[in-house]
Amino acid sequence: MPQPTIPLQSQGIYHIYTHANGSENLFREDENYRYFLRKYSEYIHPIAETFAYCLMPNHIHFMVRVRGEEKVLDFLKLKKPTLQGFETLGGFSMAVSKQFSHLLNGYTQAYNKRYSRKGSLFTPNFNRKPVESDAYFTSLVAYIHNNPVHHGFVTDAEDWPHSSYHSYLLEKRTKIAREEGLQWFGGRKEFVEVHRELKKEGVMLFE
Numbered sequence: 001m002p003q004p005t006i007p008l009q010s011q012g013i014y015h016i017y018t019h020a021n022g023s024e025n026l027f028r029e030d031e032n033y034r035y036f037l038r039k040y041s042e043y044i045h046p047i048a049e050t051f052a053y054c055l056m057p058n059h060i061h062f063m064v065r066v067r068g069e070e071k072v073l074d075f076l077k078l079k080k081p082t083l084q085g086f087e088t089l090g091g092f093s094m095a096v097s098k099q100f101s102h103l104l105n106g107y108t109q110a111y112n113k114r115y116s117r118k119g120s121l122f123t124p125n126f127n128r129k130p131v132e133s134d135a136y137f138t139s140l141v142a143y144i145h146n147n148p149v150h151h152g153f154v155t156d157a158e159d160w161p162h163s164s165y166h167s168y169l170l171e172k173r174t175k176i177a178r179e180e181g182l183q184w185f186g187g188r189k190e191f192v193e194v195h196r197e198l199k200k201e202g203v204m205l206f207e
Contacts, residue, residue: 006128007093010072013051013065013131015140016100020058021120027057028115033162036060036107041175043103046075047096049177052144054163056151061144063131065177066096100126141181142198149199157195165195 008014020026027033033055044050048064066072069092076095077083089095108121131137148160157165167174168181168191185191 005125006130008066008096008128010066010069010092013063013137015129015131015144016062016064016126017128018060018104018126019123021123023058024121025057026060026111026121027055027162032111035110039103039107039110043099043106045175047072047099050164050175051177051181052141052164053176054144054147054160056147056153056162061147063140063144072096137184138194139198141185142195145195146199157199 006014027036036055040053044062044064046067048066050062050064052061052063054061069086072092072095073083073086076089083089086092086095089098104122104126111121112118131140145157145163145165148154148163149157154160157163158169164174164176167176168178169188182188182191185194
């Protein structure tokens with residue numbers, strides 16, 4: 001029996017993740033990763049803050065905090081000026097979910113066109129899990145950044161180019177919620193230490 005879908009609530013923090021359909025890869029070349037992040041910025045940044053992300057060849061992870069209802073509605077009104085509220089979209093959670101669906105479907109269309117393929121690229125219905133404790137918040141950020149280590153692609157999180165780990169270490173402009181994230185860990189040094197410690201202990205929350 002399928003599990004009920006977890007609603008995406010205003011100001012809620014969630015682990016969002018999904019896999020490729022079957023044995024396919026989601027990304028074949030560096031430009032694919034860059035294109036996906038551009039579309040992520042277009043569809044998701046206006047409706048959610050991002051604390052961490054990692055793009056793997058056949059699956060993706062994000063840790064986000066959904067923005068307040070007023071900000072989400074203001075953004076959606078830019079796309080549909082006649083929109084008055086969330087009711088016509090199926091409610092707030094559905095409106096936010098649709099942004100993730102638009103991202104995945106839009107990327108699939110571009111990917112299919114580029115590589116002359118047909119059909120779905122992602123598994124149906126992206127997964128979401130609420131972050132409901134301080135310990136989970138800390139572990140999840142480290143888990144997402146250490147995911148390439150867990151799967152044997154690299155030996156250290158800093159060696160994988162397609163995650164938000166580098167955004168925390170550099171001073172370059174970023175849309176990642178870096179300042180709040182670093183404050184949570186206590187600074188860059190502590191951020192790195194926690195990631196190394198959790199990698200060493202093998203703390204992995206999802207496959």
